Every structure is written in structure tokens, then in C-alpha cells.
Amino acid sequence: MSHNPQKTQDNNEPQIRSFARDVRGGGVVEYVILIGCIAILAYAGFKAFGDQISGQIKGQTTTLKAVPTASP
Numbered sequence: 001m002s003h004n005p006q007k008t009q010d011n012n013e014p015q016i017r018s019f020a021r022d023v024r025g026g027g028v029v030e031y032v033i034l035i036g037c038i039a040i041l042a043y044a045g046f047k048a049f050g051d052q053i054s055g056q057i058k059g060q061t062t063t064l065k066a067v068p069t070a071s072p
Contacts, residue, residue, distance in 0.1 A: 046053075
């Protein structure tokens with residue numbers, strides 16, 4: 001009994017073509033990639049501007065603390 005690699009390849013070819021044409025779940029993969037890219041960009045933005053943003057928030061907090069509040 002000899003093993004014929006050509007025959008095995010011929011048997012798998014329709015399965016491979018069917019798999020290549022199968023687009024189920026493609027939308028989910030695209031959304032995962034999109035969310036991943038947005039997360040990377042957000043991380044890079046916070047890393048680059050984090051100190052500036054933090055300083056501005058602290059400045060606004062100080063300004064708000066100085067505003068007198070109305071008594072009921």
C-alpha cells in the first residue's frame with residue numbers, strides 16, 4: 001500500500017477553497033482589529049500627552065476649588 005501525496009492534495013483542495021471563500025465571522029475580526037488599533041492609538045496618545053493632560057486637569061480642579069459655593 002503506497003501513499004500518494006497527489007491524491008491527498010486533490011482530496012483537500014475543495015476543502016481549502018471552501019475555507020478560503022468562507023467569510024463567516026469576517027465582520028467580527030474586522031471590528032476586533034479596529035478596536036485594537038483604536039486602543040493602540042489611545043495608549044500612544046495618553047503616553048505622549050498624559051503629563052500635559054494631567055497638568056490641565058489639576059489646574060481645572062484648583063480653579064473649581066476656588067469657586068465659592070452657594071449655601072442653601
